[in-house]
Amino acid sequence: MPPISTTDSDNKPIRRVKYKRGLILLALQASLFLSALDGTIVSTSLPRIGSDFNEFTIALWVANAYNLAYGAFLPLFGSCNDIFGRKCTLLAGIGFFLVGSVLCGVASSMIMLIICRSIAGIGASAIYSAVFVIISEMAPLDKRGSYHGLINAVYAMASIFGPLVGVGICLRRELLTLTYLLRTHTHTGRFHRLSQLAMVLLYQYDMDTPKSIDYAGILLLIPSVTLFLLALNFGGSMYPWQSIEVLVPLVLSVVFCCGFIVIECKFAHNPILPPRLFKNQSIVATLLTDWMFGTCMFAFVFNFPLYLQVIQGNSAMWSGIHLIPMQLAICISSTVAGLLISISKSYRPGLWIGMVLLGCLIGLIAIFGITTPYYLIYIVTVIGGIGLGALFSSTIISLQAAAEPKDISTVTCLNHLIIVLGGSVGLAIANSVLTARLIADLPSAVPFEYIQPIVKSSLFVRQGLPPQYQEAALQVYSQSLRMVWYSMMPFAVVGLISSAFVKHCNLQSTDSSQLNNTGTDTPKCNDEIINATA
Template sequence: MSTEPQVPTHTDRPLSVALSDTATETDVSPASNNVDKLDPVEKVDEISIVETLDRKLAKQIKIQRILIFLGLQLALFLAALDGTIVSTALPRIGSDFNQMAIVSWVATAYILTFDAFQPLFSKFSDIFGRKWIMIFGIVVFLIGSVLCGAAQSMIMLIVSRAIAGIGGAGIFSMVFVIITDLVPLEQRGSYQGLINAVFALSSVFGPLIGGSFTDYVTWRWNFYINLPIGALALAVLMYYLKSDIPKGSMSDKLKRIDYVGTVIVLAFATLFLLAMNFGGQTFPWKSAAVIVPLVLTAILVGLLAVVESKFSKEPLMPPRLFKNRTVLSILITNWFFGITFYSMVYYLPIYFQVVRADSAMWSGIRLIPMQMVVCVGATMAGAFISKTNIYKPLIIVGMALLTLSVGLLSLFDENTGFSKIYGFTVIGGGGLGLLFSSTIIGLQASVEARDIAVVTGLGNFSRILGGALGVAISSAVLNSSLTQDLPGKIPQEYVGLIIASSEYVRHGLPAEHLAATLGVYVKALRLIWYVTTPMCGVGFIASNFIRSRKVGETKVFEKTMSQENASAIQEDGIITGASAEDVKTSQDTVMIEVADAAASSAIESTTCRR
């Protein structure tokens, strides 16, 4: 009498990400030793049954994967959109609250918490599971959005933006981490390309959407628009993204948190961003209000290095990552990439609105050609990486194009033709598109599986922290230049009004002083690009130190997986949190990692009848 094949359910295996509540994990192995003992006819019949179920389940898995992917894209769209949607609305917001001097904090508060919490959420997802960190992020983001829309004072708006930034950090970090769980490294380029295209699209479409709401409805809808879209993303991910809580009691998980490292990271990121926002605007650069936070930042970074290397059992930022040449080079590249990208997103609209007299909406429309190229570039870069497994040349070319574009922006004046403007910004769009996809893939391909979530968070952290620095430097350069040059060109009574509100230039300044004021504005904006161009050049130099490796050359899965953090992915199935042994395959073994519970019952009943 022949022995029938077994259908193990592996209910004890920890899962971090599965597909839906209607899908349970099932391994079907028709080529097992038990099947080998069957008669030839019976063996072929059993394999045929499993292969038929395999095809049906593969189709179901693909559909659910697409829905999860769309839910992730919706959530990412909101988090990225909120980073730039207020850029064209800031002049109106500042005027409405009569607080133009601190209106930049509406943008800075979001960027500050959005950036500071990136590495935290990435690490926490290893401890508490991906899904619930993602859900937490969406809920907090929506709460912050409601408070922003209802804000009755500038202080309330700034605090609400900080709350939304915390939620945005959870969303942003988890989207890129969950994609690593869903898709094998070698195929990840195409998916990351699409994800980064959505990020780029929302980031650069933010000024257009924000300007449209500001001009035709109210700036408050820049925040209320998040509610219906966020609710849809929340519903999709709650239903289709199933996350089994990692093993261990809650007390054990709480013990794994690097509390000291967490506090230090939040403290130094906050102090650094405060100094950047104060310098040259609220306080002089030489004042204690700027110097003290910068000194404390340096001290805390040094303290973090000691704590993480000597005392932390499970470091928030493992020191080994910074000893990896490729990781360090990409993080530095990302830093200067962020400086340039956010400077362009925030100060090109200022050029269009002040110098070219465009409305907030039209200042966003002017950026559409660049936006389209960013999206196409990100998608093509992802496809190229999936096809060739090469990422270094894309990073180098991307930084080169971005540096060239920023340098060309310094040629803009009151009479620059729009064909030239579109051409110069499109060059930058091409560089941005290449960088969005290639930098994340490069980081993930250079580390072990246990470090993928952390290094992904660090990549985002470095780029966004650089972006906050870029906005602060650009703002300081603009205000310093206006403060220095305007008094010699126009009566002193108008200087303070122009610095307090850029809208005053086109909607209040007497016509006889307009030409002189525009000349000063053009010079100030050129200084921004003069400062940004060499910084971008440093990023280009750093990109050349990335090791020339192909995706997959670093043994991410087979030999470096830990029992708790490994992610094994087959073509049409997902196992996250499984051990390396669980993902070994052979030519005569069929593995269906996520299968319908009914399918398991069908196989068992069929074999019993035989």
């Protein structure tokens, strides 16, 4: 009698593990896509939002409130991942995001809308922190790059669709509040299904070894980050930099930060940001690279559309469309960079190449003028997109490779927090440089009564300025934007230099790179993590 083949029975558990891994990845991608989409969807809808509520002067805070809450709560949820578990943090984030989105849909005033956007931002912060930590536990360190590449590509795709969906909303004749409500109801159904999927698939959290909560650190860090971001949002746009409205938040931010450092170094039993992380050369060098990366990237993302709209005369919709090739380049580059990291077992070339290409982007757009052809704009922005994608995938792997397994959640959230903080600094510098150059150079190009309208509204150059002054005003605006790019070049150089100090850590396919479900140092096999969902 011929022997019975056991091939099918042997392969069945492997197929089951791969199937569950794919479902988990799909659920994580869906949750991250929706939260990232909600972060960018209002960027092109702010004028309509302000008009519907008759509160255009504070409409910008609909976006700022989301970003402030998102950045301020990242360290907190990084700690929650270890204390309460990744699953609980993800579901809590989905709950916050769902409640905030629904309340946005029924908001009856601008103040209520801003508060509800803050709630949604808190949820998005928890979703981001949990998603990237779960991804880190799904794969060994040497394979993690490909997973992070796919997740970063999803995040970039949401950045593409967000502004375009916002433009679509603006083009509709229905009230924005009704449209927003319908959209949030769509989110509600999706998140109900996503929550059920996550409940079934994600591994259970073991509370055998609970950790203490760093209440003092939380109460000092969140106000410090929030006040810092508030000051940077106020300065140069709403109030002068030397005004009390800007200086008081900055001083209080420094005071809270100093208190936080003392608490973390001297008293905290389970610090939210362990001081040992900042004794690691590779972690410090990567975080400095992150800061410079965020500074240059945010300055570009928020100011290059000004070039397309003011200098090139595009509408908000077309300026977003012209940036789609760059966003696609980010998606592809992030995925390819992650795969190359998994194949080559080396992440440092991604840091170096990314910073070089980011520097090339900043340098090349500095030569753009009124007559720059679009094919050149596409080439340069695609080059920059390749660099940005490489940095997204490389920086997080660099931090995780240098950190101890018990610090994976912390460094993962710290990675994005530093990018956000650096980006806020970049926006403040870019806004100050642009405003200062316009105020200094416009008097020689246009009559005095047109200076303040041009400074306060970029649309005035094309839509309100008399035709005989437009060419001169465009030249001044172009030169002012050029000074913005010049001011970003030192940051790109510092980022490249700091990336050279990142040490190579061996990316081995070993179980020691994995955390178990208790959030401790105990190694756990990658397959065991997936099988724990059964």
